[in-house]
Every structure is written in C-alpha cells, then in structure tokens.
C-alpha cells in the first residue's frame with residue numbers, strides 16, 4: 001500500500017492532514033463456527049489490510065469516501081443511521097456503538113482504502129470496523145482498551161450489517177502478531193500466541209470469487225441451531241451454557257431425538273472444538289502433517305455436517321487433498337464462498353496455482369484468484 005498516495009488522496013478530498021490506521025484481514029487456521037459457541041479459534045492476521053486516513057472535524061458531521069467504490073457518504077454523529085451503502089455501514093456502525101457506550105465524539109473525515117480482497121472471506125469488513133474503532137478512539141482520546149475496540153467492532157457488525165458474528169475476525173484484526181497464530185478461548189477471551197513454523201511451506205489462499213447470497217442468513221440460522229441445541233440440553237443439564245460444555249453423548253441423548261439436523265450441526269461444533277486443541281498441540285510441535293489432516297477433517301465436517309460449503313470450495317479442496325505437497329486444505333470463514341486455505345510446499349506453489357486455476361475456470365467459468373499470504377501484526381496507527 002502506498003501510504004503517501006493515500007495521504008495525498010485524503011488531502012485532495014478533505015483539504016487537511018490525516019492520521020492513518022492500518023487493520024489487517026485474517027486467515028483462520030482451524031476452528032470454524034466455534035467462536036459463537038464459546039469454543040476456541042486459531043486465526044492469524046495477514047499482510048493484507050484496510051487503511052483508513054482520518055481527521056477530526058470541528059462540527060459533528062461524518063464525511064466518508066471509499067477509494068474502491070469511488071463513492072462518498074455523509075452523515076452526522078447526532079443522526080447515525082443504517083445506510084444503503086454496505087461499506088459505509090461498517091464505519092457508521094462502529095461510531096454508533098461508541099456513542100451508545102456514552103462516549104462523546106466529534107465529527108470526522110474518513111478515507112477508506114486497502115488491499116484486502118472484498119467478499120473473499122478474509123474479513124475486510126472486520127478490518128474496516130477495527131480501523132474505524134482505532135481511529136475514533138485516537139481522534140477523541142477515548143483510551144478504550146483494545147479488547148473493547150474489538151468488541152465494539154463485533155457489535156457494529158451485528159447491528160449495522162445484520163450478521164450475528166462471533167469475535168474471531170475482529171479479535172484477529174486487533175491482536176494479530178507477525179509469525180504467530182493466536183489461539184483464542186472465546187469464552188474467557190484469554191489467548192496465546194503460537195509461533196508459526198512453516199519451514200518450507202506457505203499458506204496459499206484460493207479465492208473462488210463466489211459469495212452465494214444465502215451466506216448471511218445461513219450464518220445466522222446456524223447460530224440459532226446451536227442455541228437451540230443448547231436449550232434442549234439445558235432442560236436436563238442446567239450447567240451447560242454453550243456447546244463448549246457439551247459432549248457427543250449429551251448431544252445423542254438430548255438433541256438427536258428432538259431434531260437430527262440440529263444434532264448434526266451441534267456435533268460438528270463439539271468435534272471442531274476438540275480438533276482445535278489437537279491442532280494447537282501439532283503446531284507447537286511443528287507437526288504440519290498432523291495439522292493438515294485436522295484441517296481436512298474440518299473441511300469434511302463443514303461440508304457434510306455443518307453444510308456451509310459450496311461446490312466451488314469443495315472442488316478446490318477435493319483437488320488438492322491427495323497431493324503430497326499440500327499438507328492441509330479447507331474452506332475458511334463463514335462459508336458459501338470465499339477462499340480455501342492450503343498449506344503448500346514452497347517449490348510446488350507456482351505449478352499448483354497454474355494447474356488449479358485452469359481446472360477451476362474450466363469447471364465453473366470463473367477466474368480463480370490466488371494469494372500467498374504471510375502473517376502480520378494487528379491494528380496500528382501509522383504516524
């Protein structure tokens with residue numbers, strides 16, 4: 001990202017000097033749909049980020065400009081409302097949450113740019129929320145803790161984007177650390193950085209370039225199905241507060257008889273929470289083969305049991321899963337499109353990309369975008 005170009009673009013639009021905030025997108029190595037079930041996740045921030053250039057205004061107006069959409073939007077702190085512009089909502093939603101928490105904030109100018117591919121499941125929206133939260137905090141000297149900035153950003157997504165997401169994406173965008181994955185306990189919010197030793201391998205993302213329209217509604221539905229399962233268990237085991245507390249026997253006894261579909265969804269989550277612990281142990285031992293096998297098992301569960309994959313994602317995973325130079329592969333994020341994450345041997349990356357791109361476009365008539373990603377630090381102000 002050309003920081004000087006961004007500063008100049010901001011000055012051209014707003015005629016004043018900006019402050020810059022950078023918030024990264026994320027990958028998730030393992031632990032899918034576990035965050036809103038108080039389980040664990042293991043994401044890492046990546047070297048693709050959203051950048052916002054901002055300045056404080058003398059009045060209470062909010063002026064936004066998006067480089068990618070070449071569009072502007074205007075509002076005011078006193079009258080923040082959900083807009084028709086998706087990108088603006090992520091900014092407005094964060095400002096709204098900060099105001100709702102009782103903070104006094106001034107109007108601001110914000111210029112949005114970045115290189116996180118949009119709609120690819122790399123959390124461009126969470127990154128924009130976090131960048132906005134950091135920016136408003138800085139401009140108004142609010143001194144909100146980093147954890148609260150992540151939680152504010154998550155809440156903004158619930159209210160202004162209508163997706164009842166967990167905390168993983170915003171957490172990763174704030175707390176990511178270069179060369180590390182973060183193992184986060186989404187119940188206690190305690191976390192541990194695990195060094196990523198990929199010796200000779202890299203994370204390669206294959207972007208299907210599809211985002212099926214049911215993604216957001218299906219996400220919210222899965223969340224409700226998990227809550228339904230917990231409610232049935234709770235009638236017999238009041239101490240169970242989330243699927244984190246359940247085991248397979250409890251699910252068989254109290255959820256399967258009620259609804260086999262809900263049972264299947266809950267079963268995936270309980271098994272996935274267990275897999276993350278094994279994956280963390282494998283990563284700590286540098287056992288990428290074991291980690292890769294767990295990733296494939298996750299994909300299988302997401303596709304067959306949790307039913308959040310799609311034919312494009314399954315095609316990509318099926319193609320690579322028997323290649324000996326690809327250690328792990330799975331769909332990543334909420335599902336119904338976006339990217340697969342693959343652990344691929346350095347020397348084979350170029351030829352894999354060439355082959356799989358050709359096969360993908362032959363099969364679906366779509367271009368496959370590919371990214372070799374590195375990990376990065378979390379959100380930061382750029383002087």
Ligand code: GAF
Nearest residue numbers: 032033165166167168333334
């Ligand atoms: C999306 C959500 F935003 C996350 O909170 C998480 O639930 C993920 O889907 C699935 O693991 O990225």
